[in-house]
Amino acid sequence: xxxxxTPKIVTANDLLVGDVIYLTRSGAWSRLHEEAHPATSEEQAxxxxxxxxxxxxxxxxxYLADVEIGDDDRPHPVHFREVFRTRGPSNYPxxxxxx
Amino acid sequence: xxxYQEFDEAFVRERVRQFRGQVEKRVDGALSEDEFRPxxxxxxxxxxxxxxxxxxxxxxxxxxxxxxxxxxxLADKWDKGYGHFTTRQNIQxxxxxxxxxxxxxxxxxxxxxxxxxxxxxxxxxVTADHFAGAAADELEDPRATAExxxxxxxxxxxxxxxxxxxxxxxxxxxNDRAVTRAHDxxxxxxxxxxxxxxxxxxVGGGLGRSPFEGKVLRDFLPKDHLLPYxxxxxxxxxxxxxxxxxxxxxxxxLLHEGGLEDFRERTEKAFEEIRARFERPAGxxxxxxxxxxxxxVFNNVQxxxxxxxxxxxxAFRSFVETNTDEHxxxxxxxxxxxxxxxxxxxxxxTAQQMRVMAxxxxxxxxxxxxxxxxxxxxxxxxxxxxLPVVYERLREAGLATANAGLISDIIAxxxxxxCTLATARSIPIAQQIATxxxxxxxxxxxxxxKIKISGCINACGHHHVGHIGILGLDKAGAESYQITLGGDxxxxxxxxxxxxxxxxxxEIIPAIETIVSTYLDLRDSEEETFLEAFxxxxxxxxxxxxxxxxxxxxxxxxx
Numbered sequence: 001x002x003x004x005x006t007p008k009i010v011t012a013n014d015l016l017v018g019d020v021i022y023l024t025r026s027g028a029w030s031r032l033h034e035e036a037h038p039a040t041s042e043e044q045a046x047x048x049x050x051x052x053x054x055x056x057x058x059x060x061x062x063y064l065a066d067v068e069i070g071d072d073d074r075p076h077p078v079h080f081r082e083v084f085r086t087r088g089p090s091n092y093p094x095x096x097x098x099x
Numbered sequence: 100x101x102x103y104q105e106f107d108e109a110f111v112r113e114r115v116r117q118f119r120g121q122v123e124k125r126v127d128g129a130l131s132e133d134e135f136r137p138x139x140x141x142x143x144x145x146x147x148x149x150x151x152x153x154x155x156x157x158x159x160x161x162x163x164x165x166x167x168x169x170x171x172x173l174a175d176k177w178d179k180g181y182g183h184f185t186t187r188q189n190i191q192x193x194x195x196x197x198x199x200x201x202x203x204x205x206x207x208x209x210x211x212x213x214x215x216x217x218x219x220x221x222x223x224x225v226t227a228d229h230f231a232g233a234a235a236d237e238l239e240d241p242r243a244t245a246e247x248x249x250x251x252x253x254x255x256x257x258x259x260x261x262x263x264x265x266x267x268x269x270x271x272x273x274n275d276r277a278v279t280r281a282h283d284x285x286x287x288x289x290x291x292x293x294x295x296x297x298x299x300x301x302v303g304g305g306l307g308r309s310p311f312e313g314k315v316l317r318d319f320l321p322k323d324h325l326l327p328y329x330x331x332x333x334x335x336x337x338x339x340x341x342x343x344x345x346x347x348x349x350x351x352x353l354l355h356e357g358g359l360e361d362f363r364e365r366t367e368k369a370f371e372e373i374r375a376r377f378e379r380p381a382g383x384x385x386x387x388x389x390x391x392x393x394x395x396v397f398n399n400v401q402x403x404x405x406x407x408x409x410x411x412x413x414a415f416r417s418f419v420e421t422n423t424d425e426h427x428x429x430x431x432x433x434x435x436x437x438x439x440x441x442x443x444x445x446x447x448x449t450a451q452q453m454r455v456m457a458x459x460x461x462x463x464x465x466x467x468x469x470x471x472x473x474x475x476x477x478x479x480x481x482x483x484x485x486l487p488v489v490y491e492r493l494r495e496a497g498l499a500t501a502n503a504g505l506i507s508d509i510i511a512x513x514x515x516x517x518c519t520l521a522t523a524r525s526i527p528i529a530q531q532i533a534t535x536x537x538x539x540x541x542x543x544x545x546x547x548x549k550i551k552i553s554g555c556i557n558a559c560g561h562h563h564v565g566h567i568g569i570l571g572l573d574k575a576g577a578e579s580y581q582i583t584l585g586g587d588x589x590x591x592x593x594x595x596x597x598x599x600x601x602x603x604x605x606e607i608i609p610a611i612e613t614i615v616s617t618y619l620d621l622r623d624s625e626e627e628t629f630l631e632a633f634x635x636x637x638x639x640x641x642x643x644x645x646x647x648x649x650x651x652x653x654x655x656x657x658x
Contacts, residue, residue, distance in 0.1 A: 013146055015125070015126070015197065016126070016196060016197050016198060017150070017196050017197075018146055018147070018149070018150035018151040018196065018197065019149065019150060020148075020149060056131055056132050057127075057128035060132050060146055061132070061146070078576070079576055080515075080573075080576065080577070080578060081148075081515060081573075084148065084515055084516070084524075085148060085149065088149050089149065089193075089516035089517055089526075090516050090524060090526065090527050091444045091516055091526045091527070091530070092179070092444075094149075094179055094193075094194065095149045095150070096149075
């Protein structure tokens, strides 16, 4: 049996501000992780990443990041690096956590 | 302080103009990120975890009040009101927006500053002893030589695409405060038997993934030969250094794989071939530049203010004991202004603090400020009679933490709070260590102890040369910290030795406490420092306490 696919989201940084952004269901970009659209198959993940890569005039460095789908039906980051990216640095209330 | 000549000024302005055009093209979509990335990196602009980061060069860590005020202006206008001083004596701003960066560079050019060669595979900012020109133990001020190297290496057409980045440090004192043994080239000013000043050239040092102590390539290089000799070293490295593997591309690997003798032979050969091209002897150029670094006119008038304050104010006394060093003029002191308030972020200063430093330097400090590689600021020339007033000004600005060289004076890289390369966070570990030992009120009893923390194997936090080094790693999706002991960044250089398996984020502070209490128990007197004790007893007693039987089994090994 094929190994279960870990859901993935597409994330990048905004070209002008540098802030972390996430690809949403509509194909637009959101600053909020909870609005990221999780791909549930390898093929869907690849299609979403390719879609992102074509937008290099607005975004920088898109990649796929693993998520877990919570009881709230929303994607939650798996790796601690991605958790940090959803909020900002731990030494000052700067970045996303300030908003 | 060196003042930009017309040539420097025109060059920097032209680079700003070019970069402005490049940013416009990137925003228009005319440049892709792949095309733009090397261009922004050439101007010190990185894209980090949450935002862009602009790294600004501070040549040999020297600032005056005008430059410091301009950095404060940048922090307020385009960042979040603070800046981060680094182990390369530079400053980084963590929150600029892409389209503001050309304006920031323009504002820097107004005070003779820039971000050129703060990134990329070129010769990076030349670092120097932060006590240069002031230290009592100094043979000669290394800054004129550092400035000559800056001029030679800036935009050097042959060395813009080296196999990897290249770092040079220089000291003019036998007490090495510039970590010359952990640089691609370390330069020590020395005197030969004939009483002439020259250089000991050390090559192939470095930290990072494969740490090496530098080796002496030339035990005495006459001053006049400096530039052709450096050019020869770079030329050999540029041709023979590995470009097939990023992790093996530094000069230290070339030396390690090919051997010192082979490298020396090639360098001497290249030197003989090119030296004739250097018409003007470097010694003459250094002498010409040295006029920009003339010692200030000291005011030797003493008052009773200093002694009175020592008697009356224990906090001032404590500050003088830990944060001042011997100046070549007995009426003066070198003041280390700690950027390590207990629980704060190592190396950070607010715009307001930068302005206070500028004001003090201008009023009392012969307009000189230095950035130390230990992420502190230095007022190199403060008259002792003025110290009580200077201390009060610093205290009001939150800049009088009396901890220089003590356990809370920690080097920490930005780690995973900012850096895309990081594998774990560094800053919170530094904050917790400082806070914990402040609670225990043990800092002064422990005495000199240097903790250095890196958030990844690249070792920007110099962990290999910390008396206690901490390396943050990602172990199976959790932050984990390896400890090394016995590292030493000075003339008695040593690379730290790993204690064993790493510790989780919630275990690392207790582990540091265990190491420190082990030291306090075993030291033969209060005078025996941590490093001396470690050298006497070795790793075993620390290991026994860190990994007591029964706990060193599966759980530890899995960490």
